[in-house]
Amino acid sequence: MEQAGKKWQKKSIVVISVLSRCRHLTLTMVVYVLGSMPVKIQLVRRILYTKCLLNLCQRKQMAKKIKKRYHASKACKYIQLYVRLLETDANGYGKCCSCDLLLTWEEGQGGHFQPKGRNYNAAAFTIENLHLQCSSCNLYKGGNPAGYMQFMANNYSKETIEKIKQLSYETLDCNQIDDIAREYKQKCIKLDKTKNFKVNII
Secondary structure, three states, X not given: OHHHHHHHHHHHHHHHHHHOOOOOOOHHHHHHHHOXXXXXXXXXXXXXXXXXXXHHHHHHHHHHHHHHHHHHHHHHHHHHHHHHHHOOOOOOEEEOXXXXXXXXXXXXXXXXXXXXXXXXXXXXXXXXXXXXXXXXXXXXXXXXXXXXXXXXXXXXXXXXXXXXXXXOOOOOOHHHHHHHHHHHHHHHHXXXXXXXXXXXXX
């Protein structure tokens, strides 16, 4: 009897784990799938309850990811704009950090030495990790890592480069990201007034 009970318990766990991953689940479907197995109403309720909890958790996790990506993209926009304004002269001209191409702040982009990653790691918001870069290097050459590495080696110490690499494995929460967005928005406004580029900063 004990072995039979354990066997049934294992089957129940397997059934619950499989059915709880189905997107659309009804009581009729549960009974149909279980077939001739000794279905108890408690088991059916448990399956449905598990499914509801899973859906709720997945939705909450997805909502958190979407919220974080929205705030992170906003912060990155201000940091990249700040870098484009900072690394160009009074006439709005600067050089690509990885190929030395002459370009304006409007043509340039804020290229990352360490990629920001799909979920925006901490290095994405580190000013030493961003520099003026042409669209050819940043987009079509995958960031031109060889040229970018040479630029970093010429302008930063090994300790700073290692620190940036380490930050690529760390993450920030939404509050920290919001603080960074506000900080760099104000820096962009202040720098724009100094250089008089008349940038539309929203």
